[in-house]
Amino acid sequence: MTLVSDQVRRLDAYLDRLPVLADLTPGDAISESEHQKTIAAQALSSPRIDQLLRLVQSLSSTSSSQPLIPLDSIRSVLIQSDILTCHADGTTSLPAVEAKSYYENEVEWLLVTKATVQVYGSILNTLLDRIIPLSDDIWYWSEVLNSHTYSSLYTVQTSPLRLWAWTQEVYSASKTRLNSFDVRDASSDLVQAGSGVTQQWRKFYGIVRESIVERSLANVQRKVLSPVAYCRTEARKKQVELEKLREITASGLGVLMDEGLQFGSNDGKVQLQGAHLKGVVERSVALIDMVLKEVSTLDTGVHEFEDKVFAGVEEDAELSVHLEDTATPGRSSVLARRLLNILDEVLPQHVSTMNQLAIVNGRPHAVVRYWIPAVIGVVSSSTILRILVNRQAEIVEWITDFGATVRDFWLNWVVEPTQKVVKTIRHDETSEIAIMSRDSLKADRESLERMVVEFAQDNPKFAVADSAMTDAHISEIRRKVAEGDVTPVLRAYETYLKKPLSGAITGDLVRSLLIQSQELVFGFVGLTPGVLVSIGVFRYLRAMLGGRSGRQHSGTAGRAIRILRNIDRILSDASPTDSNMLSYKDHGLLLCELHVLRSLTTKLLPRSMQQDFLEDLDDLANIKGIGFQAKALARIRWAYARWLR
Numbered sequence: 160m161t162l163v164s165d166q167v168r169r170l171d172a173y174l175d176r177l178p179v180l181a182d183l184t185p186g187d188a189i190s191e192s193e194h195q196k197t198i199a200a201q202a203l204s205s206p207r208i209d210q211l212l213r214l215v216q217s218l219s220s221t222s223s224s225q226p227l228i229p230l231d232s233i234r235s236v237l238i239q240s241d242i243l244t245c246h247a248d249g250t251t252s253l254p255a256v257e258a259k260s261y262y263e264n265e266v267e268w269l270l271v272t273k274a275t276v277q278v279y280g281s282i283l284n285t286l287l288d289r290i291i292p293l294s295d296d297i298w299y300w301s302e303v304l305n306s307h308t309y310s311s312l313y314t315v316q317t318s319p320l321r322l323w324a325w326t327q328e329v330y331s332a333s334k335t336r337l338n339s340f341d342v343r344d345a346s347s348d349l350v351q352a353g354s355g356v357t358q359q360w361r362k363f364y365g366i367v368r369e370s371i372v373e374r375s376l377a378n379v380q381r382k383v384l385s386p387v388a389y390c391r392t393e394a395r396k397k398q399v400e401l402e403k404l405r406e407i408t409a410s411g412l413g414v415l416m417d418e419g420l421q422f423g424s425n426d427g428k429v430q431l432q433g434a435h436l437k438g439v440v441e442r443s444v445a446l447i448d449m450v451l452k453e454v455s456t457l458d459t460g461v462h463e464f465e466d467k468v469f470a471g472v473e474e475d476a477e478l479s480v481h482l483e484d485t486a487t488p489g490r491s492s493v494l495a496r497r498l499l500n501i502l503d504e505v506l507p508q509h510v511s512t513m514n515q516l517a518i519v520n521g522r523p524h525a526v527v528r529y530w531i532p533a534v535i536g537v538v539s540s541s542t543i544l545r546i547l548v549n550r551q552a553e554i555v556e557w558i559t560d561f562g563a564t565v566r567d568f569w570l571n572w573v574v575e576p577t578q579k580v581v582k583t584i585r586h587d588e589t590s591e592i593a594i595m596s597r598d599s600l601k602a603d604r605e606s607l608e609r610m611v612v613e614f615a616q617d618n619p620k621f622a623v624a625d626s627a628m629t630d631a632h633i634s635e636i637r638r639k640v641a642e643g644d645v646t647p648v649l650r651a652y653e654t655y656l657k658k659p660l661s662g663a664i665t666g667d668l669v670r671s672l673l674i675q676s677q678e679l680v681f682g683f684v685g686l687t688p689g690v691l692v693s694i695g696v697f698r699y700l701r702a703m704l705g706g707r708s709g710r711q712h713s714g715t716a717g718r719a720i721r722i723l724r725n726i727d728r729i730l731s732d733a734s735p736t737d738s739n740m741l742s743y744k745d746h747g748l749l750l751c752e753l754h755v756l757r758s759l760t761t762k763l764l765p766r767s768m769q770q771d772f773l774e775d776l777d778d779l780a781n782i783k784g785i786g787f788q789a790k791a792l793a794r795i796r797w798a799y800a801r802w803l804r
Contacts, residue, residue: 162754162780167280168226171219173422174272211266214240218273228277234502237274242267242495267491272440274498279420282447286412289513290751293405296521300398304391314390316527397520403457404516409747410461411454414468416750417743417782419443444497445475451505455512461744608640615647622647715762716803722756730789739784753780763802772799
């Protein structure tokens with residue numbers, strides 16, 4: 160889902176709401192009689208109108224994910240509609256003048272309008288697809304210009320091309336001089352000299368030397384500047400051309416978005432009907448035609464381009480908005496023919512010209528950029544092969560040793576330590592590592608037993624019912640302490656807690672508290688290693704399984720932040736109009752950034768937030784004033800900051 164898709168879907172929905180067939184009456188003078196209704200019903204049920212309505216339905220945006228129809232399908236629908244005829248040589252002409260009903264003319268206009276909406280959306284996508292790659296090429300030239308190392312590398316990479324161009328120039332100049340050479344004078348000179356062949360070769364070498372000197376004098380800049388400086392000048396020139404092409408294309412995009420197919424207001428209310436709507440359609444088609452023809456012209460600035468486009472639309476010979484009745488039979492045919500001309504000639508020529516400009520001024524071809532390592536690889540391949548053959552035994556030994564090293568590392572540093580950890584966890588008696596085995600806390604447990612036994616001996620009333628302590632009683636206390644039972648200490652704590660002051664003075668209350676604290680310490684000491692191991696394993700698995708997706712999300716979020724930064728620069732550096740609106744160029748650049756940002760929505764935001772994000776992006780894209788758009792940008796930054804980190 161893109162900005163263009165939303166725009167096409169809105170326009171298509173607007174056309175579906177128009178009362179095209181609900182109240183079609185040829186004129187106000189005809190009353191709504193039963194006879195008139197019968198005639199209208201018969202006209203609307205004719206095979207011709209049925210065919211047109213089916214074609215109109217095929218041009219509707221029925222899919223929310225793919226609202227745009229392929230251009231080949233649009234062309235096929237226009238031809239199948241029989242609004243115009245197509246000759247065998249591919250040219251088109253108007254059909255023979257026939258008596259058409261008012262209803263048929265209106266349905267033909269609806270079909271042509273639907274086709275115009277689809278062509279309009281495809282042209283917007285084409286301009287977007289041309290603008291976005293230009294930014295990458297401009298960034299490439301910036302890297303070349305900002306780094307002396309990259310400038311030197313670019314000089315070496317393109318040296319074969321410059322040598323070939325210089326050779327072609329010398330050959331062309333030499334060929335021109337040879338063609339202008341007087342053969343008769345040369346023949347007499349050769350006869351007098353007595354050495355015809357030698358004299359011919361000398362003459363040829365002389366012509367070549369003169370051509371080389373001539374080309375050297377013509378390229379004084381190459382002799383004054385160093386090769387690196389000359390290449391930097393060339394790179395800067397190409398960067399300027401690409402920036403101009405990007406600005407003019409963005410201006411064309413802004414012109415089409417702001418001025419093309421302006422049917423109604425944003426609230427969806429119908430504002431244009433009848434002749435006015437048809438005039439808007441005709442003017443929009445003329446606007447598309449002019450933009451495609453002039454957008455690839457780099458000898459003018461942005462303002463000159465805009466003036467030329469609007470002047471061309473106003474002076475268009477096929478524009479009929481100045482007529483009182485644009486519903487004249489045949490006007491839909493003229494518009495359909497013009498759409499076919501755009502699809503068959505204007506758009507392919509525009510794409511070809513833009514591709515040529517991108518090739519001439521864009522980054523060098525991959526062959527040019529990577530021929531140096533390719534040549535090094537080819538040249539050194541024989542040496543590498545000879546080394547491999549001469550040292551075959553040593554290489555085999557190295558590979559064997561490397562395999563043995565990897566195997567020993569895996570067994571000694573991964574497998575065996577893992578087995579020891581597993582044995583430790585399972586309390587294996589043969590384990591060499593003791594995190595918490597049966598004997599790891601033996602000394603601490605024995606210390607706790609001694610403290611409880613001594614406390615019971617000093618306070619026998621809390622340990623046994625009798626006043627005397629026997630060995631059997633002591634053994635029973637030791638057994639219970641080993642199981643975690645310190646009942647004598649707890650009984651004393653409960654008793655002394657009733658009289659804490661006397662218990663604190665005698666020290667028995669403090670003693671019982673310290674013994675209980677020691678018991679808790681032993682429990683936590685035994686629990687801590689298992690908890691730490693569990694946490695470590697959990698973090699490792701989460702980092703291993705989620706690290707890649709986390710890095711991808713971080714990269715996508717970083718790209719989104721850079722786009723927001725570009726949008727902020729566009730709004731800050733924009734030259735507003737008198738009504739404080741963005742210019743066509745700035746609006747086009749803004750739409751390009753938003754087009755890329757919308758494609759990142761599904762990767763960054765949860766599904767529950769995507770609709771709100773798209774609404775805020777629409778506010779940022781709509782022309783309601785720079786202040787309104789700046790507020791929308793600020794809202795996007797704080798509302799979705801959590802997902803843009």
